[in-house]
Amino acid sequence: xxxxxxxxxxxxxxxxxxxxxxxxxxxxxxxxxxxxxxxxxxxxxxxxxxxxxxxxxxxxxxxxxxxxxxxxxxxxxxxxxxxxxxxxxxxxxxxxxxxxxxxxxxxxxxxxxxxxxxxxxxxxxxxxxxxxxxxxxxxxxxxxxxxxxxxxxxxxxxxxxxxxxx
Amino acid sequence: xxxxxxxxxxxxxxxxxxxxxxxxxxxxxxxxxxxxxxxxxxxxxxxxxxxxxxxxxxxxxxxxxxxxxxxxxxxxxxxxxxxxxxxxxxxxxxxxxxxxxxxxxxxxxxxxxxxxxxxxxxxxxxxxxxxxxxxxxxxxxxxxxxxxxxxxxxxxxxxxxxxxxxxxxxxxxxxxxxxxxxxxxxxxxxxxxxxxxxxxxxxxxxxxxxxxxxxxxxxxxxxxxxxxxxxxxxxxxxxxxxxxxxxxxxxxxxxxxxxxxxxxxxxxxxxxxxxxxxxxxxxxxxxxxxxxxxxxxxxxxxxxxxxxxxxxxxxxxxxxxxxxxxxxxxxxxxxxxxxxxxxxxxxxxxxxxxxxxxxxxxxxxxxxxxxxxxxxxxxxxxxxxxxxxxxxxxxxxxxxxxxxxxxxxxxxxxxxxxxxxxxxxxxxxxxxxxxxxxxxxxxxx
Numbered sequence: 001x002x003x004x005x006x007x008x009x010x011x012x013x014x015x016x017x018x019x020x021x022x023x024x025x026x027x028x029x030x031x032x033x034x035x036x037x038x039x040x041x042x043x044x045x046x047x048x049x050x051x052x053x054x055x056x057x058x059x060x061x062x063x064x065x066x067x068x069x070x071x072x073x074x075x076x077x078x079x080x081x082x083x084x085x086x087x088x089x090x091x092x093x094x095x096x097x098x099x100x101x102x103x104x105x106x107x108x109x110x111x112x113x114x115x116x117x118x119x120x121x122x123x124x125x126x127x128x129x130x131x132x133x134x135x136x137x138x139x140x141x142x143x144x145x146x147x148x149x150x151x152x153x154x155x156x157x158x159x160x161x162x163x164x165x166x
Numbered sequence: 167x168x169x170x171x172x173x174x175x176x177x178x179x180x181x182x183x184x185x186x187x188x189x190x191x192x193x194x195x196x197x198x199x200x201x202x203x204x205x206x207x208x209x210x211x212x213x214x215x216x217x218x219x220x221x222x223x224x225x226x227x228x229x230x231x232x233x234x235x236x237x238x239x240x241x242x243x244x245x246x247x248x249x250x251x252x253x254x255x256x257x258x259x260x261x262x263x264x265x266x267x268x269x270x271x272x273x274x275x276x277x278x279x280x281x282x283x284x285x286x287x288x289x290x291x292x293x294x295x296x297x298x299x300x301x302x303x304x305x306x307x308x309x310x311x312x313x314x315x316x317x318x319x320x321x322x323x324x325x326x327x328x329x330x331x332x333x334x335x336x337x338x339x340x341x342x343x344x345x346x347x348x349x350x351x352x353x354x355x356x357x358x359x360x361x362x363x364x365x366x367x368x369x370x371x372x373x374x375x376x377x378x379x380x381x382x383x384x385x386x387x388x389x390x391x392x393x394x395x396x397x398x399x400x401x402x403x404x405x406x407x408x409x410x411x412x413x414x415x416x417x418x419x420x421x422x423x424x425x426x427x428x429x430x431x432x433x434x435x436x437x438x439x440x441x442x443x444x445x446x447x448x449x450x451x452x453x454x455x456x457x458x459x460x461x462x463x464x465x466x467x468x469x470x471x472x473x474x475x476x477x478x479x480x481x482x483x484x485x486x487x488x489x490x491x492x493x494x495x496x497x498x499x500x501x502x503x504x505x506x507x508x509x510x511x512x513x514x515x516x517x518x519x520x521x522x523x524x525x526x527x528x529x530x531x532x533x534x535x536x537x538x539x540x541x542x543x544x545x546x547x548x549x550x551x552x553x554x555x556x557x558x559x560x561x562x563x564x565x566x567x568x569x570x571x572x573x574x575x576x577x578x579x580x581x582x583x584x585x586x587x588x589x590x591x592x593x594x595x596x597x598x599x600x601x602x603x604x605x606x607x608x609x610x611x
Contacts, residue, residue, distance in 0.1 A: 009606075010606050011610075029371050029372055029373055030371070030372040031369055031370045031371060031372070032370050032372055032375060033178065033343075033370055033599060033602055034375075034599055034602045034603040034606060035372075035375040035376070035378070035379045035603065036372060036375070037379070039372060040372050040373065040375075040376040043372065043373070046373060048376070048377070049377045051377050051380055051381045051384070052380065052384060055381075055384055069304060070315045073304065073312035073313075073315070074312070074315055077310070077312065078310065078311065078312040080314065082314065082316050083316075085316065089315070089316055092315060092316045093315055095321050095324060095325070095395075095399060096315065096321075096324050098395060099324040099325060099327075099328040099392075099395070100324075100328075102328060102332060102388050102391075102392050102395075103328045103331060103332060105384075105388055106331070106332045106335045106336070106385060106388065107331075107335065109335075109381055109384065109385060110335050110338070110339055110381075112381075113339070113377055113378060113381045114366065116377050117371070117373070117374040117377060117378075119366040119367055119368065119374070120363075120366035120367050121366070121367040122362060122363065122366070122367045123367065124367060124369055126369060127369070132369060133350040135369060135370045136343065136346040136347050136349075136350060136368065136369065136370045137178065137179065137182055137347060137350065137351075138177070138178035138179050138182070138602075
C-alpha cells in the first residue's frame, strides 16, 4: 500500500517534503504540476540520472564520427581534388562534426532522459488513484511507503490522504 | 517588478482552462473559418505550383542564366531567418533567465518548426532534379560515391536538417507535461488516448522533473550556438563565393542578426493574432510587446550599422566591382526596392524608441509587418543585386519574377498559416506548466 498526501500549493508541498525528511520519514516521490527546484534533495535517497555526462559523451562520439566520416570519404575512399585544396580540408570539414555533435546530444539526451525516468510507461500503479490526474494540473501529492503512512497521516497536515493499493 | 501574467488569473485551474480552451472549447467563428479557408486555398496553390514545377521544371520561375538563385534561395534565407527567433526566444531567454519567455516560447518554437520546414523546401524545389535530393546525403551506394564536403549545398543540408530535428526534440521535451494535461482534459476517449501515448505516461514525478529541468537547460544551451551556426552556414553559401557584395566577413553575424530581427517581428504578429483569437490577454500582455519592441529596436540599429559598413568597406576597399554594386543598388532598376528596404528596416523601427509606441500593440504589429517586408526585400536584393552585376558585364541582367514565383511565395505563407491554425487547435499554444510556475513565483502562492 502507498499513501498520497495531498497539498494544494507548491509552498505547502515543499515545506511538507522538508519536514518529512527532517523527521526521518522521507517521501518516496512527489507528484507535482510544476518543477520544484531543490526539493528533490529531501526525498528518500535515489540514484540521480547523470544526463549531462550522457549528453557530453554522445556529443563527443557524434562529433568524432562526423569528422571520421568526412576524413575517410575525402582522403581514403573517394578523394577529389577540388580547387587544389588538400584532401583533408579541415576548415571546411568543421561544420559537419559541429552539427553532428549537437544532433547526437539532442537525440541521445531525449532518449537518455526517457530511460532515466523509466518512460514511456503509459500505466503506472499510482494512476489507480483518481486524484493523480490532478497532479499534472493543480495538486501536489507526496508519495509515502506504507511504513511511513501512519506518520504522514498524523503529522503532515495534508489537505487529504489517499491510499493506493499497488 | 514587472508582472508577466496579467490580472484576472486567480488559480492554477484558470491557467490550465484558458490555455487548453482553444482545443477543448474552441470558438469557431466565421472569421476563423474564413482565415482557415483562405490559408487552405493558398496551401492548395502551393501544392499546385509544386506539382507544375515538378512536371515542367524550374523554367517556370524567373531564374535566368545570370540570376540563377532568384526567388527560391532568397525565400529560403528569409523563411529560415524567421524560424530562428523561435529558438532564440525559447533557448536564449531560458539560459539568461528572462521570465517573459514563458508565454511566448511554445508558439514561437512551433513557428520555428513550420518556418524552417518551409525554408527547407525551397532549395529542394530549386534543385533542377529534386528527385536526386538524396545524393547530398552520405549513404552506401553501388557507385561508391560520397558527397562533396566542401560544397555549401551539403553544409546547408547538415545545418537545416540538424536544426529542424533538434528544434523538434526541444519542442517535444517541453510539450510532454502539457500533453499529460490534455490526457486528463481532452473531451473524447480517443483524444485522451492519443495525448496519453505522446505524454509517455508523464505523472509529474519530482524525480522526472529534476532530470527534465537539467536536460531542458542543456538543450537550450545547445540550441543557442546551433541557431548561430545555422544562419552563419547559410551566409557562407554567399560569403564563401567570390562575388562582389557576398565575399564579406561581416556576413555570418549580419545574417544571424537579420534572422533574429525578422523572426521577432513574426513572433509579434503571431502573438497579437493568438492573443486576440484565443483570449490570451492575461498571458500575452502589453509588457511582452514592449519587451520585443526593444529587441526589434536594437536589431534595427545593428542592421543599419551593417548596411553602412557594407557601403564603407566597398568604398574604402577600392574594388571597382564592389563600388559599382553599391552604386547599382542606389541608382539601378532595383533602387526603389532598396530604398524601401532601408526605410522599412532602419528608419521606421526607430519609432520604437518611444515607450508609447512600444506599449501600443497595434503600432508594434504594424512596425513588425513592415520589418518582415523589409527583411524579405533585403534577402531578395542580396541575391538579385550581386548576381545582376558581378564581374562580367556581358552577363549583366535583371530578375523579373513570374506568376509561379509569387505563387510559391504566397503559397508557402498560406501553408505556414494553415499549419499554425491546425497547431492551435490540437496542441496548447502556451506552455501551461511554465505559466503555472511563473504564476506561483509572481503571486507567491
